Amino acid sequence: MKTLQQLETISKQLEQQAGHRSLISQKANEYAEQFLNGLDHMPGYTKGSLDQLESLQFDEEGTPIDALLDILKTEVDAVGINAASGRHMGYIPGGGLWTSSVADMLAALTNRYAGIAFSGPGSVKIEDQVIEWLLSIVNYPQQQGYGNLTSGGSTANLIAVKAARDYHQINSSNVKDAVIYFTQQTHHCLHKALHTTGLHEAILRYVPMNEKFQMSGDALKEQMMSDKWDGLKPFLVVATAGTTDTGAIDDLNAIADICKEFKAWFHVDAAYGGFFMLVDEMNKKLSGIERSDSVVLDPHKTLFIPYGSGAVLLRDKNILFSSNSYKASYMKDSFHVDAINPADTGIELSRHNRALRIWLPLHLHGIKPFRAALKEKLLLTQYFFEKIKALGFETACEPELSIVVFRWPADEDNSINQQLIERIHEDGRVFLSSTIINNKLWIRCALVSHRSHLREVDIALQMIEENMQALKLKPSFLQQHR
Ligand SMILES: Cc1ncc(COP(=O)(O)O)c(C=O)c1O
Secondary structure, X not given: OHHHHHHHHHHHHHOOOHHHHHHHHHHHHHHHXXXXXXXXXXXXXXXXXXXXXXXXXXXXXXOOHHHHHHHHHHHHOOOEEOOOOXXXXXXXXXXXXXXXXXXXXXXXXXXXXXXXXXXXXHHHHHHHHHHHHHHHHOOOOOOOOEEEEEOOHHHHHHHHHHHHHHHOOOOOOOHHXXXXXXXXXXXXXXXHHHHHOOHHHOEEEEOOEOOOOOEOHHHHHHHHXXXXXXXXXXXXXXXXXXXXXXXXXXXXXXXXXXXXXXXXXXXXXOOOOHHHHHOHHHOOOOOOHHHOOEEEEOHHHHOOOOOOOEEEEEOOHHHHHXXXXXXXXXXXXXXXXXXXXXXXXXOOOOOOOOOHHHHHHHHHHOOHHHHHHHHHHHHHHHHHHHHHHHOOXXXXXXXXXXXXXXXXOOOOOOHHHHHHHHHHHHHOOOEOEEEEEOOEEEEEEEOOOOOOOHHHHHHHHHHHHHHHHHOOOOOHHHHHOO
């Protein structure tokens, strides 16, 4: 009993007393306010050291909150890409809605279990409602379809690929004859998903693309016919609605027709592009998404939610269940509850109330500002596109969504563009990233953050122009007057 008392005294240190709790909350809140208020002036990218972090050891005794917040400030939140900033225009920026962070805090604090409806009926209901809303975005049938909220697009794609594999009964005995179709622009997380599901042993076909980096429907059909003729089993086509490099949208209706003809699973990776369905003008470009068997959307991209939110949707919920549902006798108390368990529609069992970080902002703000922010991004992209061409850059293609891919022309060995992107990273005012397409180095500007507005785009253009000058690259309007 004495030992128990001693242990209880020490273990109770894990529970802060009310006064101390509000002190820590206040300091964390001040930190958050300072961070948010400073965001407009913070650079998009900063190099820095991690000296304090490296020397801080996990100790038997605690460290004061001030010291920890100081390390966060100087060595975590001020180093690398400032992903919460509107000046992050590289890769596919994540958002960072403040209202979502409030939901995360509440979800962690209340620690509601969201894996099984019996344990957390309310949190599971919230997930259910978010999924229903997502189904409506891609025009999937509400009664028939269902989905799962994941940590991101990679896990969401994994769940979709696994469902396709299970539905088509691909296993070790027939995988060598199974054929999967993508393009060179398919996101590499699909390859990870294939590896995880054993499907990397299938035959993988890279379908040629047209000049807009879209999968060629003709080439796809020809390849599938040829494979079928050879006795193989074409079973999965991976289309993309918004490729990472250029934002290309595959011709989803054409691919849907072909998949129907060959009875193949039609998957759409719309991690980046899917939420543009909220903008009326984009519906036509994304038309056909509703004909897919599975689709991935990433709320932590184009719904501006902080990192940690992806979603997979299946047109047929029964396929999702049979690919993910397991029973364990120790969970028998939950069997009588007639509700969809997130544990039966995805890979995880225990999970936090992940849906709250989407549900709360959607309810608090309403949908209107989300639509406006996405439409704003599309218009800003057109603005950037025109300005960058006027500076003398060549572009890889007309932007379909909110990415502009550009390079200084006549740079055979890519050295000028390499120098330019290095200077841009050194400069750091705005973060841009680079990529290689057909052996050429291209610089990318991806306008995805809800905090990227005209001001940030103008800062990016000014930064590019100043770094061009430093490299003695002349803007096109000056070249004309030589
Ligand atoms: C088109 C596309 N699919 C999938 C992913 C992977 O998503 P995540 O990074 O959320 O795992 C990305 C990431 O940028 C992407 O752009």
